[in-house]
Amino acid sequence: MSVVFDRVVVEAQGSRLLGPVSVSLTQRRIAVLGENGSGKSTFLKAAAGLIGPQYGSVRVAGHDTIDDETDVRRVVGFCFAEADAQLLAGTVGEDIELSVRVAKGRNYPQTTAEKVLQDFGLSLSTQRACHTLSGGQKQALALASVLTAQPTIIVCDEPTTRLDLxxxxxxxxxxxxxxxxxxxxxxDLDFAVLCDRVLVIDDGLIVFDGNPEAGVAMYEQLCDSRPSRIPRGCAAQQVRDEA
Ligand SMILES: Nc1ncnc2c1ncn2[C@@H]1O[C@H](COP(=O)(O)OP(=O)(O)O)[C@@H](O)[C@H]1O
Ligand SMILES: [Mg+2]
Structure with a gap:
């Protein structure tokens, strides 16, 4: 499986969000690091064919994300950073069925939602309303739904960010x-080092690509080299000074 970016640029409202980026992703597990707003989600969405590119091309398992959109949708599954954005149906069972239908069209496999939950080890009733789930349950259900469609590439945006230990x-x-x-x-830098390859994105460009430990170290140095975003003299600082 591969995702290949060739001179990709993604723009929105006249601004460049990503690129130019050329990279070939073939390893089993790849982690993308970068500050908030650096372009990680844009990169992932472009990799899954959910946005752009305005220039260049992205090929997923050989399929162009613009010209072969249907093939790309069949091959790749995307988990959003906000599980709420993903859980579109009212109940757990409906959500699983919906995911499969969207990904597979008419010929979707006759998988029951109960079996999906069982296979995934999630003890949830199919009748349970999605909005009553905990953050972890939502994230797990979103992933289970994506896996039901049997994609060969899984793209997950911040899969552990809101989770308890x-x-x-x-x-x-x-x-x-x-x-x-x-x-x-x-x-999650501990998760990143478990991967086979790390990319660091900064201001829409790949500034590191390689070994996970070296990638994490580079990202830490990048953050260390930048000033605090909360200005000195802010309210919290004043309270401390006066105490
Ligand atoms: N639809 C959009 N229109 C304009 N700007 C956007 C849009 N989506 C994202 N951005 C901007 O693009 C930059 C990269 O965003 P994003 O890829 O979400 O970063 P990250 O996931 O690393 O936090 C940010 O500055 C963000 O504000
Ligand atoms: Mg993001």
Whole structure:
């Protein structure tokens, strides 16, 4: 499996969000690091064919994300950073069925939602309303729904960001055990070092590409080299000074 960016530029409202980026992603697990607003989600969405590119091309398992949109949708599954954005149906069962229908069209496999939940190890009733789930349950259901469509490439945007320690460990275990190619954006540096390759994105450009430990170290140096974003003299500082 591969995702190949060739001189990709993504723009929105006259601004360049990403690129130019040329990179070939073939490793099993790839982590994308970068500050907030650096372009990680844009990169992931472009990799999954959800946006752009305005210039250049992205090929997913050989399919162009613009010309072969239907093939790309069949091959790649995307988990949004906000699970709420992903859970579109009212109940757990409906959500799983919907995901499969969207990905597979008319010929979707006759998988029951109960079996999906069982296979994934999620003890949830199919009748349960999605909005009543905890953050971890939502994230896990979103991933289970995506996997039901049997994609060969999974793209996950910050899969552990809002999770408690137990859910985080479970999510990392599940994602690392997947046979599919996995591309994640994350602020979870411990998760990043478990991957086979790390990219660091800064201001829409890939500024590091290689070994995970070296990538994490480079990202830490990048953050260390930049000034605080909360200005001195802010309210919290004044309270401390006066105390
Ligand atoms: N639809 C959009 N229109 C204009 N700007 C956008 C849009 N989406 C994202 N951006 C901007 O593009 C930059 C990169 O965003 P994003 O890829 O979401 O970064 P990250 O995921 O690293 O936080 C940010 O400055 C963000 O504000
Ligand atoms: Mg993001």
């Amino acid at each position: 137990r859910w985080r460990r479970d999510m990392i275990d599940v994602l690392c055990a997947l046979q599919q190619q996995l591309i994640i954006a994350t602020h």
